[in-house]
Amino acid sequence: MTDLAERVLEGDPRAIARMITLVENNSDEAPELMSRLHKKTGRAQVIGVTGVMGAGKSTLITELALEYRRAGKTVGIVAIDPTSPFSGGALLGDRIRMMEVSTDPGIFIRSMGTRGMLGGLSGAVFDVVEIFDAAGKEIVIIETVGVGQAEVDIIKIADTTMVVLVPGLGDSIQAIKAGLMEIADIFVINKSDRPGFDLTMAELESLVELNVQAGRKRTPILGTNAKERGGIKELVEEIKKHYNELVSSGKLDDHRRMRYETELVEIVRKRLMNLIFDEAVFKDKVDSLVNKIEKKEMGPYAAAQEILSRVLK
Amino acid sequence: MYDEKKLKEIAKRKKEWETTCYNPLKERSPERMERFQNLSWTEIGPLYTPVDIKDIDHSRDIGFPGEYPFLRGIHSTMHRGRLWTMRQFAGFGTAEETNERYKYLLAHGETGLSVAFDYPTLYGYDTDHPLSRGEFGKCGVAISSLKDMEILFKDIPVDRITTSMTINGPAPIVWAFYIANADKQNIPRSQIGGTIQNDVLKEYIAQKSFIFPPEPSMRLTVDTFEFGFREVPRWNTISISGYHIREAGSTAVQELAFTLADGFEYVRAAVARGLDIDAFAPRLSFFFNAHNDFFEEIAKYRAARRIWARGMKELGAKKPRSLLMRFHTQTAGVSLTAQQPEINLVRVAIQALAAVLGGTQSLHTNSMDEALALPSEKAVRLALRTQQIIAEETGVTYTADPLGGSYYLEWLTDRMEEESLNYFDRIERLGGVIPAIEKGFFQREIAEASYRFQQEVENGKRTIVGVNKYQMDEPVEIPLLVMDEKGEEVQINRLKKLRRDRDQGKLDRALKALGKAAKGEENTMPYILDCVHAYGTLGEICGVLREVFGEYKEPAIF
Amino acid sequence: MDKKIRVLVAKPGLDGHDRGAKIVARALRDAGMEVIYTGLHQTPDMIIQTAIQEDVDVIGLSLLSGAHMTLFRDITDKLRENDMEDILVVGGGIIPEEDVPRLNEAGVRGIFGPGATLDDIIRFIKENVKR
Incomplete structure (x- = not known):
């Protein structure tokens, strides 16, 4: 077998797929391979898609991908679903909405479980973006879990973050108030044919207006009807506009620095946790400390301090 | 139904019975299970008495057969007057093979036909479409054009028998095949009778043989309603189906x-x-x-009639004919076991009995080998004989609603009605049926129930005889149906010849006119009939509608 | 290594009976696996492409229309063409006894008919997964 990193760089789908598996599994081979891929990254444009459940994110992403394909670009899609905290398993069902593009060689879709990561992302998603980038995907789209909570971590990885809402029911506006306002580079109200569209649009506009008065940037709002392909061209234009602004203002570099910093912290965090809780040396220590806490011989803070002083020495 | 004093006395006596009789025995020898729950997880008590049905008012809630609210049946004479129609769902392979099977069934005393179509037909594809690969004739007969329909009903008097057709997405087109076949024999449209299933909502909810999105599907359905009462007045233009919802794992x-x-x-x-x-x-x-929990099933049919009558009245229906619910029943395919298949005969008999006691108008009894493959002739005959025994030997047909008045049954009927009304509220809050479908509400409810049931089977809480209890290790000896291997070729050649021989110009004009009607607001049925008479194929006609309406994609629900 | 078994649960063909596929998908999740579900009406090409991109260890096919002899074999043929025989293929549905050896021979290793328990399926996958 020729070298896996080489094959990823050539864009070989099976190598890309295997490489993603290696990073997801925290395989021992992954770090060295990733270092080699990293040198070839930096070209892909990363788009994050978040928003409430049932907003039609997967369908919207499919239509976006098709639009980019018509412009001759290649696309990588990461669709994230929650991992069950009880079994560690996951049902990854976002693909159902994307099957019509599944045989297009220019589109690569990968479903991932969160595997314990909070904030609507998966721990390996940073690596997956790098892998897609190194493999020559020009557009990378990330779909967050979308359980309706604020999934704000997406901005640490995406160049452009879209928040997708649907008319009616008020869930959408609640979600905005709960923290999605600040992260949106673009608001999309999908399913624009639904009753209540005008009302949701009006509510959102007034929220954006408040934001502008508070001295922040005016976030554009677009209506789409992904099922009927409505508003997709305009959305692509808007994404392009945002991206161009990032480039011309130099903010893209800040974005990228933020991504690398988050990733760096994440890697260190993961390694430290593994070191403390998974490796045999410390495992016994942790057990004996827990015993002490249980018997009230020691408080949890003191116990934590003892572990840290060992790690840090 | 009882006076206050009597009820108090009964309540008191029941308490006494519990303390002196029931509880002591239960303590000495515990019951077999801690909780007795039916298939909807409703807890069933050890005894029902008049106290449990004290709020029932005879004239308001029960009434008489043939009268509002139709709890006890839709005809005053019920099965004393006319037995239910014995209608066995059948179809496989080519139109020729299925035509043979129909003649066999009619010769053995069946009183109505019921057509099963293969998957390509159900999805509006011709046999030679790439997605039809491997599916030809497997789950029903392949009908790709009027020509096939002519062969399917060759030498069968369509003016004297009624035909039920299980077809949904492409129902208007397949119905048009049937109507056109009668037209060609100069049988007036007013003389043909039967049913098209034509229930697209349950396709999104459960069976998943959908083609178009909900809105245009509903429009086509209403087109058939309108065309039906104007032109084909003896035809049931829809069979609103719970069968498939149940088969998908729902509760009763x-x-x-x-x-x-x-x-x-x-x-x-x-x-x-x-x-x-x-x-x-x-x-x-x-x-x-018709599933396994005997009383729950009977209560279900009775509650259905009453809810429907009341609801239709609320919606403004005035004629008694508009208020009564006529229904067909099929025994539960999902309850059949591949293990010890002969015991399915017994299951089916009990399920069928529940349907009859529940007042069904027509009945299909499953064949014992259907968990293994399409039924053989002998298995179908035994299934039909089961109905004949219930009809003519057991005496359950001698009086209307023979179990009516049972404390348990009336309590359960009431309770099921109440739970249904709760569901109606929940659906309403989601914005109605179609928004609830799009949000995956029904699909999720069903998935939950089916997973829960399966887990209870696996952990032994629910018994399935022959599967998780009383198993046997023996080879299954059931003669299976063998189909003509050349069938697909015959069908494809017929399609090719049809496309060659017809007047293409005439068809093209008809297809174009249909496309225009579909885009507008006219009733599509007359245009579909024109295409059918011009020997347009199912795939071609459906293709025009696909082009105009688009295709439905379902939300991901587990 | 935090290896998880990844399973593609796919419904080839035209039948819409997804009760079984969904129950199995949930059970596999509850057994700690990552399950990719594709929805209905998948062509063999769609299934193969998905298996590649998702780098699955197992493909579970569910088909109740009787078209298994054609469609299951189309899929295993394509897996062979693509050198993907290290993927464990299992299938479920209404499958007559006499078809089982022929499907085994074609590369569908486990066949689970009506009455197979979820435990049977989970155990079979855990014992036979090849990588």
Whole structure:
């Protein structure tokens, strides 16, 4: 077998797929391979898609991908679903909405479980973006879990973050108030044919207006009807506009620095946790400390301090 | 139904019975299970008495057969007057093979036909479409054009028998095949009778043989309603089906509630079109499952009739014919076991008995080998004989609603009605049936129930004889149906010849006109009939509608 | 290594009976696996492409229309063409006894008919997964 990193760089789908598996599994081979891929990254444009459940994110992403394909670009899609905290398993069902593009060689879709990561992302998603980038995907789209909570971590990885809402029911506006306002580079109200569209649009506009008065940037709002392909061209234009602004203002570099910093912290965090809780040396220590806490011989803070002083020495 | 004093006395006596009789025995020898729950997880008590049905008012809630609220049946004479129609769902391979099977069934005493179509037909594809690969004739007969329909009913008097066709997405087109076949024999459209299933809502909810998105599907359905009462007045233009909802793993309560919610949705859609409710409502029919919990099933049919009558009255129906619910029943395919298949005969007999006691108008009994493959001739005959025994040997047909008045049954009927109304509220809060479908509400409810049931089977809480208890290790000896291997070739050649021989110009004009009608607001049925008469194929006609309406993609629900 | 078994649960063909596929998908999740579900009406090409991109260890096919002899074999043929025989293929549905050896021979290793328990399926996958 020729070298896996080489094959990823050539864009070989099976190598890309295997490489993603290696990073997801925290395989021992992954770090060295990733270092080699990293040198070839930096070209892909990363788009994050978040928003409430049932907003039609997967369908919207499919239509976006098709639009980019018509412009001759290649696309990588990461669709994230929650991992069950009880079994560690996951049902990854976002693909159902994307099957019509599944045989297009220019589109690569990968479903991932969160595997314990909070904030609507998966721990390996940073690596997956790098892998897609190194493999020559020009557009990378990330779909967050979308359980309706604020999934704000997406901005640490995406160049452009879209928040997708649907008319009616008020869930959408609640979600905005709960923290999605600040992260949106673009608001999309999908399913624009639904009753209540005008009302949701009006509510959102007034929220954006408040934001502008508070001295922040005016976030554009677009209506789409992904099922009927409505508003997709305009959305692509808007994404392009945002991206161009990032480039011309130099903010893209800040974005990228933020991504690398988050990733760096994440890697260190993961390694430290593994070191403390998974490796045999410390495992016994942790057990004996827990015993002490249980018997009230020691408080949890003191116990934590003892572990840290060992790690840090 | 009892006076206050009597009820108090009964309540007191029941308490006494519990303390002196029931509880002591239960303590000495515990009951077999801690909780007795039926298939909807409703807890069933050890005894029901008049106290449990004290709020029932005889004239308001029970009444008489043939009268509102139709709890006890839709005809005053019920099965004393006319037995239910014995209608075995059948179809496989080519039109020729299925035509043979129909003649066999009619010769053995069947009183109505019921057509099963293969998957390509159900999805509106011709046999030679790439997605039809491997599916030809497997689950029913392949009907790709009027030509096939002519062969399917060759030498069968369509003016004297009624035919039920299980077809949904492409129902208007397949119905048009049937009508055109009668047209060609100069049989007036007013003389043909039967049913098209034509229930698309349950396709999104459960069976998943959908083609178009909900809105245009509903429009096509209302087109058939309108065309039906004007042109084909003896035809049931819809069979609103709980059967498939149940087969997808729902509980009996969900089957009841979701089916009726769908029914009311169709009525509202037709009324919104401006149709007179009393013109089309008498042609609405229903289709339910007959599953294993005997009393729950009987209560389900009775509750269904009462909910429907009350709901239709609320929606403004005036004629008694508009208020009564006629339904077909099929025994539960999902309850059949591949292990020890002969015991399915017994299951089916008990399920069929429940349907008859519940007042069904027509019945299909499953064959014992259907968990293994399509039924053989012998297995089908035994299934039909089961109905004949119930009809002519058991005496259950001698009186209407023979179990009516049973404390347990009336309590359960009431409770199922109440639970259905709760579901109606939940659906309403989601914005109605179609928004609830798009949000995956029904699909999620069903998935939950089916997973829960399966887990209870696996952990032994629910017994399935022959599967998790009383197993046997023996080879299965059931003669299986063998199909003509050349069938697919025959069918494809026929299609090729048809496309060669017809007047293409005439068909192209008809297809174009249909496309225009579909884009506009006219009734599509006359245009579909023109295409059919010009020997347009199912795939071609459906293709025009696909082009105009688009295709439905379902939300991901587990 | 935090290896998880990844399973593609796919419904080839036209039948819409997804009760079984969904129950199995949930059970596999509850057994700690990552399950990719594709929805209905998948062509063999769609299934193969998905298996590649998702780098699955197992493909579970569910088909109740009787078209298994054609469609299951189309899929295993394509897996062979693509050198993907290290993927464990299992299938479920209404499958007559006499078809089982022929499907085994074609590369569908486990066949689970009506009455197979979820435990049977989970155990079979855990014992036979090849990588």
